[in-house]
Amino acid sequence: MANVRLQDVAELAGVSMKTVSNVVHDYPHVSPGMRSRVEAAIAELGYRPNASARRLATGRTGMLSLAFSDVSLPYFAELARIIAHLATARGYRLLLEQTDGTIESERAIVSTREAGLVDGVIFQPSRMPSLEIAKHREDVPLVLLGEGPAPLSVDHVMIDNEAAAIEATAHLVALGRRRIGFVGHEEFDQSVTSLQRLTGYQLALDAAGLTVDMSLVIPSAAISAKEAADAVRRALADGRVFDGLVCRDDLAAIGALRALQEHGLRVPEDVAVVGWDDISMAAFTHPSLTTIAPDTGQIATMALDMLEERIGGYTGLGRHRIADYSFVVRESAPRVD
Amino acid sequence: MANVRLQDVAELAGVSMKTVSNVVHDYPHVSPGMRSRVEAAIAELGYRPNASARRLATGRTGMLSLAFSDVSLPYFAELARIIAHLATARGYRLLLEQTDGTIESERAIVSTREAGLVDGVIFQPSRMPSLEIAKHREDVPLVLLGEGPAPLSVDHVMIDNEAAAIEATAHLVALGRRRIGFVGHEEFDQSVTSLQRLTGYQLALDAAGLTVDMSLVIPSAAISAKEAADAVRRALADGRVFDGLVCRDDLAAIGALRALQEHGLRVPEDVAVVGWDDISMAAFTHPSLTTIAPDTGQIATMALDMLEERIGGYTGLGRHRIADYSFVVRESAPRVD
DNA sequence: TGGTCAATTTACAGCGCTGTAATTGCATAG
DNA sequence: CTATGCAATTACAGCGCTGTAAATTGACCA
Numbered sequence: 001m002a003n004v005r006l007q008d009v010a011e012l013a014g015v016s017m018k019t020v021s022n023v024v025h026d027y028p029h030v031s032p033g034m035r036s037r038v039e040a041a042i043a044e045l046g047y048r049p050n051a052s053a054r055r056l057a058t059g060r061t062g063m064l065s066l067a068f069s070d071v072s073l074p075y076f077a078e079l080a081r082i083i084a085h086l087a088t089a090r091g092y093r094l095l096l097e098q099t100d101g102t103i104e105s106e107r108a109i110v111s112t113r114e115a116g117l118v119d120g121v122i123f124q125p126s127r128m129p130s131l132e133i134a135k136h137r138e139d140v141p142l143v144l145l146g147e148g149p150a151p152l153s154v155d156h157v158m159i160d161n162e163a164a165a166i167e168a169t170a171h172l173v174a175l176g177r178r179r180i181g182f183v184g185h186e187e188f189d190q191s192v193t194s195l196q197r198l199t200g201y202q203l204a205l206d207a208a209g210l211t212v213d214m215s216l217v218i219p220s221a222a223i224s225a226k227e228a229a230d231a232v233r234r235a236l237a238d239g240r241v242f243d244g245l246v247c248r249d250d251l252a253a254i255g256a257l258r259a260l261q262e263h264g265l266r267v268p269e270d271v272a273v274v275g276w277d278d279i280s281m282a283a284f285t286h287p288s289l290t291t292i293a294p295d296t297g298q299i300a301t302m303a304l305d306m307l308e309e310r311i312g313g314y315t316g317l318g319r320h321r322i323a324d325y326s327f328v329v330r331e332s333a334p335r336v337d
Numbered sequence: 338m339a340n341v342r343l344q345d346v347a348e349l350a351g352v353s354m355k356t357v358s359n360v361v362h363d364y365p366h367v368s369p370g371m372r373s374r375v376e377a378a379i380a381e382l383g384y385r386p387n388a389s390a391r392r393l394a395t396g397r398t399g400m401l402s403l404a405f406s407d408v409s410l411p412y413f414a415e416l417a418r419i420i421a422h423l424a425t426a427r428g429y430r431l432l433l434e435q436t437d438g439t440i441e442s443e444r445a446i447v448s449t450r451e452a453g454l455v456d457g458v459i460f461q462p463s464r465m466p467s468l469e470i471a472k473h474r475e476d477v478p479l480v481l482l483g484e485g486p487a488p489l490s491v492d493h494v495m496i497d498n499e500a501a502a503i504e505a506t507a508h509l510v511a512l513g514r515r516r517i518g519f520v521g522h523e524e525f526d527q528s529v530t531s532l533q534r535l536t537g538y539q540l541a542l543d544a545a546g547l548t549v550d551m552s553l554v555i556p557s558a559a560i561s562a563k564e565a566a567d568a569v570r571r572a573l574a575d576g577r578v579f580d581g582l583v584c585r586d587d588l589a590a591i592g593a594l595r596a597l598q599e600h601g602l603r604v605p606e607d608v609a610v611v612g613w614d615d616i617s618m619a620a621f622t623h624p625s626l627t628t629i630a631p632d633t634g635q636i637a638t639m640a641l642d643m644l645e646e647r648i649g650g651y652t653g654l655g656r657h658r659i660a661d662y663s664f665v666v667r668e669s670a671p672r673v674d
Numbered sequence: 675t676g677g678t679c680a681a682t683t684t685a686c687a688g689c690g691c692t693g694t695a696a697t698t699g700c701a702t703a704g
Numbered sequence: 705c706t707a708t709g710c711a712a713t714t715a716c717a718g719c720g721c722t723g724t725a726a727a728t729t730g731a732c733c734a
Contacts, residue, residue, distance in 0.1 A: 053720035
């Protein structure tokens with residue numbers, strides 16, 4: 001059971017280490033006789049290759065790390081699932097890194113203390129602007145998710161947050177809503193994501209000839225259903241009146257739904273609500289959520305494609321890819337007839 | 338920028354490799370002068386230790402793998418979050434492995450092809466019985482989550498599913514419910530978890546002098562809100578009548594809530610619902626969910642404690658630890674007055 | 675019987691770091 | 705002024721695998 005080495009297998013089979021190595025790797029030019037002899041020896045000794053040694057010799061780890069604030073946020077969990085699957089299909093294992101949205105952890109992601117830990121990193125920052133990321137960057141291939149355009153020395157994948165926010169807001173306008181609020185962005189220390197969505201919201205109101213009423217822009221102490229619900233409760237208690245709500249994400253929408261219902265307001269009759277992310281739960285809330293659905297499969301694929309190109313040695317400028325999204329209409333803000 | 342080695346730093350500082358290594362590791366017996374000289378050289382060259390080489394030399398990887406069916410299930414995502422945090426605090430990084438609940442992937446988890454990939458594995462099986470796990474087991478430290486008691490050569494952490502199911506069911510009985518169903522377990526190929534919960538449900542009904550009506554035991558095609566909702570919809574369309582529902586997990590409960598509401602039934606007035614897991618969403622559904630809340634922090638801590646003992650060389654028999662849970666009463670099955 | 679060429683197989687030098695054992699330097703005691 | 709002991713530092717042999725280049729084998733043909 002103790003550590004069996006390539007050497008041991010080689011001795012038992014009476015061949016060189018390299019031949020055993022070739023058999024293990026299905027190297028084509030190995031004669032059938034040799035192959036079966038070696039395989040027998042491998043089976044007899046219960047040999048298993050040592051990953052660390054292989055990595056040291058080849059310089060590749062076969063691992064990618066995926067970094068974002070918090071896996072327990074459904075959007076990230078669902079994204080992690082997809083990326084993990086695709087990465088596995090490409091022969092990589094996935095390391096999970098949570099930053100909790102603190103800038104220190106984010107810096108730690110970008111400037112790794114150790115070399116040779118992973119072959120590449122997929123990172124969705126929430127605090128660091130890409131300018132700083134570009135500076136801190138070490139020589140590990142890196143692809144950013146969900147960041148805005150910026151001094152690009154690093155690859156990016158994102159959806160057009162602004163356009164999506166415009167679409168969501170315009171949908172509420174088309175439903176005849178006039179007092180449309182925005183819910184769930186950070187109160188201070190705005191993330192780039194929230195900012196882009198807010199911008200789209202404002203642009204759409206503007207285009208519809210509506211003015212933004214700042215009392216209807218309701219920040220939340222954190223990205224969570226709880227904080228969003230609290231924020232909306234306070235706004236309602238405060239006497240704010242709205243007939244439509246664009247939410248920073250589905251969690252905020254779920255919190256808002258809850259607060260509205262507690263307050264005796266009907267969704268969508270009294271207040272129409274649009275969420276963001278299309279987490280799987282969005283189809284099962286009551287009412288179900290109309291929401292922006294980023295094409296996470298495409299996001300994951302684009303990110304992995306670019307990452308593999310970098311790993312393969314590509315050193316061009318940062319690329320900036322826009323992934324698709326769709327607008328999923330459900331009960332909380334039904335289709336316009 | 339190219340690879341700087343310990344050797345390079347040593348030459349620049351005019352000392353031996355080992356001294357540099359000692360500085361890097363904060364080895365106590367290094368004179369202050371030497372230390373600062375070496376640190377200057379490290380900074381000048383931008384040296385970063387190579388993880389693979391270190392691992393090969395020490396035999397430790399500093400990585401744990403966490404394996405379960407699917408990170409996008411909220412319970413697992415939330416568990417992963419906690420385990421990742423605690424693991425980080427103990428100096429480990431977490432590798433994510435999803436099995437999709439297939440027995441092949443589960444076998445792959447237990448009988449790793451490569452040695453030296455991770456120092457230990459935390460694994461929540463959904464298909465493999467622990468007897469088979471015990472057989473397939475390679476020599477990587479392993480702790481199982483959520484498995485039932487069984488031929489124990491492997492460590493386990495679980496909550497008392499049966500007792501919790503009894504408590505949940507008894508709560509509905511105490512609310513005066515007499516036609517209590519069970520929702521959301523697998524239709525075929527029952528997971529151990531579902532089985533234990535079903536057993537508790539039956540025992541509690543039995544203890545209350547109620548007979549189990551098999552038409553109220555509603556399996557679901559998969560562990561998801563969607564399938565649970567479909568199953569409940571079919572049951573209702575079928576004319577089945579119930580006034581209480583014990584759900585295999587919160588996802589099933591959320592699906593059930595949705596199907597009941599579509600059918601015009603009020604929760605909890607017409608049907609009281611109890612979920613399981615206390616995922617963070619459980620407090621924000623409408624109505625919020627009464628649910629079994631496993632102490633995931635404790636589960637994670639126990640698992641890591643045992644795993645570290647194994648990594649440290651402990652080779653005793655498998656231990657079987659029972660973690661706490663609490664019963665959280667919310668709107669979907671309110672407190673008995 | 676060689677000669678030629680391609681298919682197999684091998685020897686060996688690292689990959690970069692750590693553990694062990696040995697060595698050096700230096701202060702204190704005798 | 706030497707003996708003693710301890711702290712600081714070093715030399716070096718691996719950890720187990722792979723890539724390279726060279727060696728061997730064998731088939732086939734002249």
